[in-house]
Amino acid sequence: MAAKRVCLCLCVVLGILLFPLSTTGAPARGNLVIDTGSTPIINLDPVRFRSNTEKNVLSLAYESLxxxxxxxxxxxxxxxxxxxxxxxxxxxxxxxxxxxxxxxxxxxxxxxxxxxxxxxxxxxxxxxxxxxxxxxxxxxxxxxxxxxxxxxxxxxxxxxxxxxxxxxMACPERVRSQGEEFNRRPCGTGPYQMEEFAPRDRIVFARFAGYWGEAGRTPRIVVRTIPEETTRIAALVSGQTHVMLGVPPRQVSFLRRDPRFRLTDNRSVAMEYIAFNLAAKPFDDRRVRVAVAHAINVDDIVRRVYDGNVVPFAGGVQPSLQGYDPTVRPYPHDVAKARQLLREAGQENLKVSFAYTDNPVLVRLAEVLQAQTREAGIDLTPQRWEFAAYLPMLVRGGYQMAMWGFGNSSGDPYFTLHLLLRSTSPPFTNIARYKNPAVDETLDGIRGELDPARRARLISRVTRINAADASHILFLSPRNNIAHAA
CATH class of the missing domain: 3.90.76.10 (Dipeptide-binding Protein; Domain 1)
Structure with a gap:
């Protein structure tokens, strides 16, 4: 079978891979079947997108200015x-x-x-x-x-x-005439138009004959949601799927050894992180936040949970973005320091919960976090949530520690920092309820600064302040591994 190549371009924001799809080397006949992983596709109207998967997949149908x-x-x-x-x-x-x-x-x-x-x-x-x-x-x-x-x-x-x-850009006439139904029957200007939609299962796109640009090379693209890691691998190996987006970290080495497949490691603008709820005890106390940060062994997590397929960083600006400051580092693993800070805060018997979505990698992460924090005397209880209920829970503030993430849809670090850290940003992006006047003021400076050098210094200042505040820990930028037939 001829090689199929998927190019990922920069994507959007709330949750974990933010890249629009376009096919460039698919065969002239037959369907191209793409496996996007466990996050379901529910919304097809751009203003209703709730995951990067929805945004990315619908980039086949929608275009931007x-x-x-x-x-x-x-x-x-x-x-x-x-x-x-x-x-x-x-x-x-x-x-x-x-x-x-x-x-x-x-x-x-x-x-x-x-x-x-x-x-x-x-x-x-x-x-x-x-x-x-x-x-x-x-x-x-x-x-x-x-x-x-x-x-x-x-x-x-x-x-x-x-x-x-x-x-x-969605079709205004269709938005007006269809109302709520537009969320199931999208209409854009892109090279592919939706032909079939089974929520949480698959979406089928057919080549749009009236496209203004270069025509898509594959007549149809089938996008599937496959939650289970082993099922994803089996589908790729058997030829049921042709492209796997977001290869599970523990499967990367297996696929690299198989000559039937090629892996592409794309530069990532996505990130995931743990946010503390600063609006409630015990994490309204910086000492407790820093204690948890010291209790976590970031390098061990990168190896054991992600098999080396993520890049750790601190402060909120991904290594792939302009303005990233490599001198802003995660807190070092130091159990003694963690215990000392907990004693100072009167939290020697700290009990906390850690919320995360129903994802195999995050299940493993929760297990490792539980074991690591136990060494510092912290009793961490994992709380596993279905994806549909997770974001509403975050907005309500019903958590103590939570895993979340998003991609930088603009490619500019200002927008990441604005969503993540500005005190006036809504709780579905500033889930930590973070407020720091110095950060807000510096963000205002970044927003309008046209000089690259001065802008980079302002960005570095924000990341340093935030790293010191420890409102977020375990910032990870995933390597965007894509597997396809060789």
Missing amino acids: TRYDNSMRIAPGLAESWRVEADRVTWTLSLRRGVRFQDGTPFNAQAAKFNLDRVIEPRSLSLQRPTFGQSIESVAALDAFTLQIRTRGVLAALPQLLAGWGGE
Whole structure:
């Protein structure tokens, strides 16, 4: 069978792999079957996306005004060009002509305005509403193919923002006419259109004959949700699936040894981490947070749980992003220091819970964390949640320690730090309930700073402050291993 290659470009934000899909080397006949792992696909309307899997898979059907090329540089998408005016807050975008939605409706500036307004309006359902709402003041269609965006203050990274989660262009006519049904019957401008949808199981895309750009090389793409790790491997080995996204860490070495498959390790902008609930005891006390950080052996977790397929970091900026400061390091493993801090805080018999989603890797992580923290006298109880109930629980603040993550859909560290750490960010991104005026002030500086060197220093300052506060620990950036037939 001919090799099938999947290119992952930069993706979005709340949970764990944030990369849009495009096929570039699939055979001219037959279906390409892609296994995306355990996270179910439930929502097909961009403003209702609740996982990176939904965002990534639906990138086959939806496009944005700007995009990332294979070198992670901003490139034209549905906008051919853009410029910022002298006032530094007004952007003018020239849109591509001859583009149609998959129902035949023309794409134009009014359609672009409609979609951005859906995200920034106060009652928007989009998880990206806080970022877009605090970034964009207004959107206007100057004529059929000229769009004007005014930002709330100087926003150097607007093109990056438009390329990521929240920038998808859906067909306004279909959104209006279908209402709730649009969440099951998507319509965008992308190279593939949905043909069949079985929630939590599979989604089938067919090549869109009216696509404005280069046609997809595979007539159909079948995306499957396969929760069990062993079932995923069996499906790939037997040929039931052709591409596996997010290869489980403990299966990487097995697949590397098999000459029938190739593994591609893509640079990741995703991250996962443990957040403490700072709004409740005992983690409103920094000493307790730092004690847990010292009780955890990060290097041991990287080896035993992830088989070396993650990169640890601290402070909230992934190693793949500009502004990453390698001198900001995780707390070292030090059981004696952990016990000392717990004594000082009056928490020698600390009992805490650790919440995580129903994922085989996280199940193993919970077991290792439980054993490691026990050495410091901490009684850690794992709490395993179904994915559908997990985010509402985080928003309610019903946890003490929780595993969460997201990808940087914009490629710019400001948006990661803004979502994760700004005191006014909503509880589904700032799940730690973190508040630090110095961080908020520095984020304001990063937002409008156009000089790269000064901006990098400000980013480093935020990561240092946050690492010292220890509101989040065990930051991990996964290696995006993709397996496919050789």
